[in-house]
Structures are given as structure tokens and as C-alpha cells.
Amino acid sequence: MENKNILPVLLGADLNCYSVARAFNEQYRVKSKAFGKYRIGVTSNSKIIDFEENKNISDENFLINKLLSFAEENKDSELYLIGCTDEYAELIINNKDRLKDKYFISCPEKELSKKIISKDNFYNMCEERGIPYPKTYIFEKTNDFSELEEKNLGFSYPIIIKPSSSIEYWHHEFEGMKKVYTAENAKEAKDIISAIFSSGYDKSIILQDLIPGGEDTMYVLTAYSDKNAKVRMASLGHVLLGEHTPKGLGNHVAIITEYHKEITDKLIKFLEDINYTGFSNFDIKFDPRDGSFRVLEINLRQGRSNYYVTSSGINIASMLVKDNRNEFRDEINICKNEFFWHTVPKKIIYRYIKDKNIKSKVQKLVSEGKSASSLFYKYDMRLNPSRSAFVLIHNQRYFKKYKIYK
16 A cells, blocks of 8 residues: 555654554555664664664653654654654653644553553552452552561562563663562562662562463553544464563563453453553463463553564554544454564574474464564565665574573
């Protein structure tokens, strides 16, 4: 489909950004504009992205003025503004009123986002609506460390520790910083919490029951809710493997789409009940103790691995365009087919998958042509030696990463 009037404007520079640009290019044959603080390989030397690097882009007023100027320069285009990191998504939410006359923006309202982005508030909302989540204890900076004893927590060690506010947390870097921590006992929990608070982070910290099972018990659900808060798309993915680097923990690198009606229906109802709008991305873990799917958190944007949705047959860019053009009828696109998405070499995935049935399923999907990788985009690599070289080298580097971080 040709539509040169569509102009996506993306904030970010990582795999999330590239995957959104690829979705727009596949569906509408358009090139995206992207703004980011630093140029990185994933979005460099690409035929589908015009990337503009600016070290001041993280300054809110600078970025808003930049976006307004860009909109004025391209006022004959149909502009779509999409945040590709938590920070940029929050910035768009907070400044939607200043930008909505120039761009089509699909995101939750500011008040709802403030409520739901805090994990402790999110769990309260899940509790009210019957959405399963892990047993949780909220630890504030003013709490006493004696509360870390099992009898006070209400669940046993080992436990999961993570900040309630991810955005605030990443503003306070420190040695040994991780996305998520595991504590084997109360002393380890105290040391981790002390390190987090000593960094300058002062929001609450989430302590949770550690659900048994490895990476292959993780799931992700991506949904799109239109401007009337009606869910128009939902795709559930079974995570087979994630990144193993300390800061990359939680980033998915291999997913098979699956359909599980109960959890999908519950999260669709949840989103519509709270009048959510825009993309949402849920991290979920299957609990083998009772056979439930427990929600760990929500991201107020499409996830980094969003190409698993597009490649399986539901193009995420089309959701935005249909919404803007009022082209939705009564349809809701729910992914029910199986498709294998990955962003690391298949050899690594085969090496780390322990379940023989899952490995056989992956191999079968690959043999049937039902697989895709975000960066291996023929259109972008064709007659583009710089891009092709980067993709191949980037792919090979994963072997070293997984050798170091097993």
C-alpha cells in the first residue's frame, strides 16, 4: 500500500524504534523520522529511518519545540508521534495537549498514566479487577529492615526486588545496577534495597514472591486501545529467551505467539474498564503451582520486541492509521496463530531452550517459513552494504554476550 502522506515521527534509537519504523514501511512504504540523543547501530544507515541525533533531545522544552518546528515544516503530512522508551512515552503523555493539534498521538491520559505506572498502584487496580499477580510487599524508604523477615513479608525467600518507578530508578545509576534483583535471604534483600536507596532513588520498592520457572515461563501481551478506549488488537507471546546482560534482563529476544483465552480476555476487559488508550505491553509469568498467568507489570507503550506482533500478521502501524482515520468498525484483532520471532541467532536459541517440545515447535515453524527477525529486513539491506554489514556483525556479537552472561 502506497501512502506518501503518512510521516511517522519516532522518539528513540533502539530496536523498539526500528521495529515501529519497519511496520510503517512494510504497510505504507514510508520512511520514518526519528529523534534520539545518540546514534546507535540499530537505527543507523537505514533506508527506512531518517535519524537525527541531538544531545539536547532529552531536555523536555527543547524536544517539544523541536517537534513543533518539525510539524510546521511538514504540515502537509499526516504526522504520527510515537515514543519508543519509557522516558519518551512519558514525555509525550505529559505534553499531549501541546502537540495533539500537530500530531496524531495515541497514549493514556496523564492522570491515568500517573496512577498506573506506579507498580504498587497497578497491583491495587489488578486486585480490584481479579487480575492475578505475585504476592507483593511494598517497601518504603522509611520502613524498618526488620520487615524483611519472612513472617512479615507473607512469603518465603528467595524473593524478587524491583523499583516501583522504573523511569525514576534509571535516573540514578550505580555500580551493580540491575533491572530486577533476586534476594536469597533477608540480609541480601537489605543490601540490595540499601544500594538502591543510596543511589538517590526515593520511591517505593516492590518485593515479590519468586514464581518458580525459568525464562520460558514468561509471557508478554501487547494490546492497542483506540481513542474511544476500545481494544482493537491483542497479541500474546510466549517468551523463550531473554537477554542475559545485567541491564538487558527482561528484554525478550525470542517469542512464539500463542493464544490463551482467559488471560487475554481478562486483560482486554481490564484495559477497557480503566479507559486506557494507546499501546500497552504486559509482562506476565505462568505459575506452575496453580496454573495461573500472573501479571508482573504494564508498560505504557509498545514493547521493545513489538515486531513479534507485526511479523505474526497484525501490523502495529496499521492500528494507529486506522484509529486516526476512523477506519475501525467492530473488529478486534486477536492473534491466534503460532509464529516465531527472534532477534538473536537461532543457534543460541536452540542451545538455551531446555524443553524439547518447544525446541521442536520452533524448528517446525522455521521450516514452514513462519519466523522472522526484526533486523533482517531484505528491503533495508538490499544494495545497502553498510546496513548489511552492521546487521551481520551485530548478530554475531550475541555469541560472545551469551558466552560471558550464561
